[in-house]
Amino acid sequence: MEIGVPKETKDQEFRVGLSPSSVRVLSERSHSVFVETNAGNGSGFTDQDYIQAGAKIVESAADAWNRELVVKVKEPQTPEFHFMEKGQLLFTYLHLAAARNLTEHLIDSGITAIAYETVELPDGKLPLLTPMSIIAGRLAVQFGARFLERQQGGRGVLLGGVPGVRPGNVVILGGGVVGTEAARMAIGIGARVQILDVNVERLAYLETLFGSRVELLYSNSLHIEALVPDADLLIGAVLVLGRRAPILVDRSLVEKMRPGSVIVDVAVDQGGCIETLRATSHTHPIYIEEGVVHYGVPNMPGAVPWTATQALNNSTLPYVLKLAHHGIKALEVDQALAKGVNVQHHRIVHPAVQEVFPDLAA
The missing domain is CATH 3.40.50.720 (NAD(P)-binding Rossmann-like Domain)
Structure with a gap:
């Protein structure tokens, strides 16, 4: 052929x-x-x-x-x-x-x-999405850390913190492959990490993977509303196969985030799960809305x-x-x-x- x-x-x-x-x-x-x-x-x-x-x-x-x-x-x-x-x-x-x-x-x-x-395999796994999801999840933290730098428009927070100063807080919406890899990277640099997911079995698996190093919560509107305002880095990692991602964080909740906080929505190529986020590009990766830095590059793995x-x-x-x-x-x-x-x-x-x-x- x-x-x-x-x-x-x-x-x-x-x-x-x-x-x-x-x-x-x-x-x-x-x-x-x-x-x-x-x-x-x-x-x-x-x-x-x-x-x-x-x-x-x-x-x-x-x-x-x-x-x-x-x-x-x-x-x-x-x-x-x-x-x-x-x-x-x-x-x-x-x-x-x-x-x-x-x-x-x-x-x-x-x-x-x-x-x-x-x-899609018979067990529901997505073999051709997984490798790029792994990379995108890891890059989400890498880029998030970069744009938290003051010179990039962020709050000036070092996600890993230093002795005597608390580390940054990373909130991850979704505990699938992207969320898991983002958590792995965030833990590795010493950040506080919270993951929300609607799949209780997945949360149980993540507990065996990360133990007490990650706070695992069932994803509902009350928990999202409680955690998002305190996030230094908010990562959207929601996947609904073939469909648009649901909006989990609306504009009013983004308004409650601290100025200079960062949102990285890996779900942007499926419409995104943050109401204020729109697709950007590697040439112009971010914009600031409601005082929050938004990163919405759909082809994140293209950076590596x-x-x-x-x-x-x-x-x-x-x-x-x-x-x-x-x-x-x-x-x-x-x-x-x-x-x-x-x-x-x-x-x-x-x-x-x-x-x-x-x-x-x-």
Whole structure:
């Protein structure tokens, strides 16, 4: 099969859909990989690396897109919409619940769009979302600590504190993969950490993981209202598969936070769980509203592309191989992959996305 790897066009998105090592595996199985020139530069991979791995370097995005299977990292941006054609397979992150315009163009194109984030194993695990969730959770604390610095607009709080001065307080909404990794990082630097989640079994698991180093609370409006005003760093880590994230913190509660506190909402690519938060970019990552620093970059792992590209490829390659070998029939061979299909045959097929856009699903 011919596989295209375009250069990412989202703001400062330096990851790439396939690493040279993945290309080598595909090439050894007689598949042809076409990589847009300089697509891997941001992740530390040169065109020569790809050539040595067996890829063909193409000079334009159109040449990379004009293939049976297109493998990307982030959702197609507006300039890429016209590349999508009926009969193609697109394998990438999509996050359609917060992207009506993209959803409409996917439907119109007739492409089969498979989203990494909705590929789902029988036990409910999301194997292609997990590696980036791990990275995003860890980065949430790293970026939060940075923007708490006074020169960055924050309160001037050192999350780890020092002897004689209490550490900063990190409140995490959601105890899934993102929340767990954020807690791991926050504990590591010595912050006080509180996690809220609606899944009691998950809270019990987190207790075995962190013990008394983290305060674990059932997530309800009373607990959220009690904890958020005292947060130096508030992290949104809520995931509802394929759907928009629920708003857990409204504007009136943000107003009660101390000036210079920081909000990092990892759920922003699904609409966000903080009412005052909107999507930002790596170029302009923050803004201040109600006196609080807001960070809403949807592609956080793009900040560490050398790590993130390889971590992503470790998980996506087995599925790319199935798509390359079986084509569209791979969806019959692998049920987890089939659950990843969001749009096919000019219509939305994923139930959660159908619920978000019932008028488009009709």
